[in-house]
Amino acid sequence: MQHKADGSIRDVLIVSVVAMSLAILAYLISVRFEFIDPLFMSLLLGMAVRAAVGGERLNYEAITTLVRFTIPAGIVLYSAKIPLYTFGMASVNRIVEIIWVMALYFLIIFTLGVKFGMGRRLTALIATGSAVCGASAIAILSPLIRARKEEASIAIMTITAVGLTGAMIAPILKDVLHLNPESYAFLAGATLHQTGLVKIASSYGGVEESALAFKGIRISMIAAAAVAVPWLLRGKPSFPLFIPPFLALSVLFSFVEPLKPVAMLLSPFATFAFSVALACIGLSIHMGSLETARLRYLHTAYAGWVVVTLLVLLGEVG
Numbered sequence: 001m002q003h004k005a006d007g008s009i010r011d012v013l014i015v016s017v018v019a020m021s022l023a024i025l026a027y028l029i030s031v032r033f034e035f036i037d038p039l040f041m042s043l044l045l046g047m048a049v050r051a052a053v054g055g056e057r058l059n060y061e062a063i064t065t066l067v068r069f070t071i072p073a074g075i076v077l078y079s080a081k082i083p084l085y086t087f088g089m090a091s092v093n094r095i096v097e098i099i100w101v102m103a104l105y106f107l108i109i110f111t112l113g114v115k116f117g118m119g120r121r122l123t124a125l126i127a128t129g130s131a132v133c134g135a136s137a138i139a140i141l142s143p144l145i146r147a148r149k150e151e152a153s154i155a156i157m158t159i160t161a162v163g164l165t166g167a168m169i170a171p172i173l174k175d176v177l178h179l180n181p182e183s184y185a186f187l188a189g190a191t192l193h194q195t196g197l198v199k200i201a202s203s204y205g206g207v208e209e210s211a212l213a214f215k216g217i218r219i220s221m222i223a224a225a226a227v228a229v230p231w232l233l234r235g236k237p238s239f240p241l242f243i244p245p246f247l248a249l250s251v252l253f254s255f256v257e258p259l260k261p262v263a264m265l266l267s268p269f270a271t272f273a274f275s276v277a278l279a280c281i282g283l284s285i286h287m288g289s290l291e292t293a294r295l296r297y298l299h300t301a302y303a304g305w306v307v308v309t310l311l312v313l314l315g316e317v318g
Contacts (some may be wrong), residue, residue: 009112011062016045016276019066019283022046023275030196035167039135042159042275056104063284067277070088075140075242076272078222079249079264086216093133094186097315098217098259101190101308105131108302116296121147124229125155126301133219134159134194139274140222144230148289149281154297162301163193166309170201182314189214191309223247 026041040047049060087095103168106127113123125147135156142152174184185207192198197290202211215257223225253263 006068008062008100009279012065015059015062015066015280015283016051018278019046019063019279020051022279022282023272026275026279027272034196035164036161036195037135037202038271038275039139039278040156042279043156043282046279047153047285048282050283050285058283060284061170061282067188067280068271069278070277071139071143074270074277075246076181076249077270077273078136078140078245080253081136081270082220082222082250083213083216084254086213086220086284088124088216089210089213095217096190097186097222097295098190099167101312102105102131102218102221103141104311105304105308109308112303113297116300118296118300119147119151119216120233122151122297123154124233125151125303126158126297127288128225128229129155129159130162130193131218132225133215134163136219136271137222137225139277140226141229142227145233147227147286150255152278152281153285158297158301161298162252162305163197165245165302166192167197167201171204173309174205177313177317179205179316181205183209186214186316187312189216190218190307191312195219199272208214220250223250224310237261286309 022045023038023042026038026045029041030036030038090098091125106151109130110123113126114120118270124145125138125141128141129135131137136153138155138159141147149156170184173179179187184205186206187249188198188201188205189211192201192215195212198211198215199208211295223246225285226240226243227238252259253266
């Protein structure tokens with residue numbers, strides 16, 4: 001069956017209502033179950049709806065139009081979620097360690113992905129999502145490297161599986177290795193993929209604030225990733241147009257006191273915009289197209305997480 005190709009205003013409105021409804025449902029589920037990322041859930045709900053109604057009943061052009069609007073909107077709004085102030089909450093040594101962990105995360109996954117014959121774009125998405133800020137990083141990076149919808153979907157599902165594993169194992173490591181509060185906060189904030197998972201894991205040790213500060217430093221590096229990763233893949237400098245306003249707004253929202261309430265107000269809309277985009281991606285892909293999601297993708301992502309976690313623990317325990 002073929003997707004409907006013509007996209008009228010009516011079709012865009014229908015797709016918008018469906019996608020926004022799925023995004024709201026995903027948000028409500030994530031509120032009830034904190035370990036579930038709303039972006040990941042939006043993707044799954046979109047795929048479920050497509051499987052239920054059939055791809056031939058969906059207007060592909062209308063879906064694409066909505067994605068082209070919501071991704072840039074989400075990127076601009078995401079500046080309200082960049083906590084640059086977290087750099088002042090950590091020591092210089094910790095900041096250096098986090099940057100080192102991020103670089104190692106990316107290099108391990110990307111190197112193994114290339115070695116195992118995985119696509120460079122998909123590998124870059126998994127590596128960036130693991131190193132920086134999970135599904136949000138994948139949503140931001142995907143259009144910059146011209147990733148296919150299937151690649152973004154596989155990357156999000158992969159890092160979510162690994163992140164959930166990490167969130168379940170982190171408390172066990174804390175008890176077995178008798179990690180002190182700061183070490184456990186660093187383990188959670190520096191190695192777990194998504195903010196919700198950091199919250200859950202760190203709440204066990206009562207170190208949520210510190211862990212989120214460490215995670216915030218990783219989130220703040222998304223602009224650097226948006227420049228560096230496309231450059232790596234294409235072999236030439238790339239400077240997305242959204243970077244200057246994105247950085248300017250991030251600075252203003254982080255350090256100008258009167259704007260902090262505005263940032264708090266806009267922050268959920270960034271998640272909502274990305275959730276709508278991922279619901280659309282779910283609506284536009286066929287489940288059969290995900291058969292390319294071989295176990296080597298999971299193995300590569302798990303390898304990156306295991307090596308990084310072991311090295312962090314060696315540094316903290318040793």
